[in-house]
Amino acid sequence: MGTLKQPDLPGRTNFPDLPWLHNDWNLSPELFDAFLAWLHTDRDQAGRRYESIRLRLIKIFTCRGCTCPEDLADETINRVIIKLPQIRKGYQGDPGCYFGGVARHVFQEYARQMRARDFQRRLEPARPRERELACLDECLSVVSEGQRALILRYYEGEKRIRIQNRSSLAHELRVEPNALRIKAHRIRAALQRCVGDCLARCAG
Numbered sequence: 610m611g612t613l614k615q616p617d618l619p620g621r622t623n624f625p626d627l628p629w630l631h632n633d634w635n636l637s638p639e640l641f642d643a644f645l646a647w648l649h650t651d652r653d654q655a656g657r658r659y660e661s662i663r664l665r666l667i668k669i670f671t672c673r674g675c676t677c678p679e680d681l682a683d684e685t686i687n688r689v690i691i692k693l694p695q696i697r698k699g700y701q702g703d704p705g706c707y708f709g710g711v712a713r714h715v716f717q718e719y720a721r722q723m724r725a726r727d728f729q730r731r732l733e734p735a736r737p738r739e740r741e742l743a744c745l746d747e748c749l750s751v752v753s754e755g756q757r758a759l760i761l762r763y764y765e766g767e768k769r770i771r772i773q774n775r776s777s778l779a780h781e782l783r784v785e786p787n788a789l790r791i792k793a794h795r796i797r798a799a800l801q802r803c804v805g806d807c808l809a810r811c812a813g
Contacts, residue, residue, distance in 0.1 A: 636690055641787060644690045647697060648704050662686070662705050666712055671768075673716060679771070681719060683790065685712045744807035748800050756796050763793040 648662075649655035663682050670678035688711050689696065700707060749757050759778070766774050779789045 636687065636787075636791065640690060640693065644693055647693060658705065659686075662708055666708060669712055670716065670719075675716070675719060681712075681715055683794075685715050688715070740808065740811055741804070744804045744811070745800070747807055748803035751803070752796065752799070760793055760796045760800070763789070 645652060645655035645659065648658040663686060666682035666685055667678045670681045675681055685708055689708060696707065749761075752760075762778055763775060765771065775786065775789065779786045782789065784792075
């Protein structure tokens with residue numbers, strides 16, 4: 610269960626340019642199953658609880674003016690999942706309440722990153738947009754047709770439409786939303802590295 614910007618292209622989406630966001634979470638099926646069991650003993654109830662927590666986190670980050678609330682919500686959830694073995698030893702009470710504190714830390718890191726990036730942009734000339742677009746197009750052309758179609762559709766639309774698109778995509782591919790999210794994040798990470806390499810070559 611569950612669902613994880615580069616330049617804006619017509620008909621395409623953005624990829625968050627936040628280096629501290631983890632694109633390589635090693636979330637094993639066993640660990641995610643343990644996470645669901647922590648949320649609720651019934652798997653269906655746990656899945657609904659997961660979606661409810663994620664939507665609440667998205668709303669929190671949206672209300673705080675974050676530009677990528679879904680990614681921050683996923684970062685928050687992933688941090689909880691990774692630390693679940695330690696959390697279960699000492700935490701008592703509703704598991705859903707635990708995410709609030711983690712979300713505060715994630716937002717603080719996001720805010721610091723945004724301030725640093727804005728300051729850097731004032732000091733340095735902006736990279737030509739055309740170059741970024743060209744690099745993204747180049748990188749999209751080298752991934753497989755299936756990966757390209759998946760990543761473009763995964764990030765298509767805004768907010769509720771995007772959520773609906775991802776649900777439909779998971780249904781069509783016959784995979785759980787979390788498996789789809791991990792697959793999309795791996796493709797995104799590869800594209801980010803590819804665009805970075807492309808820009809470095811152009812600057813060299």
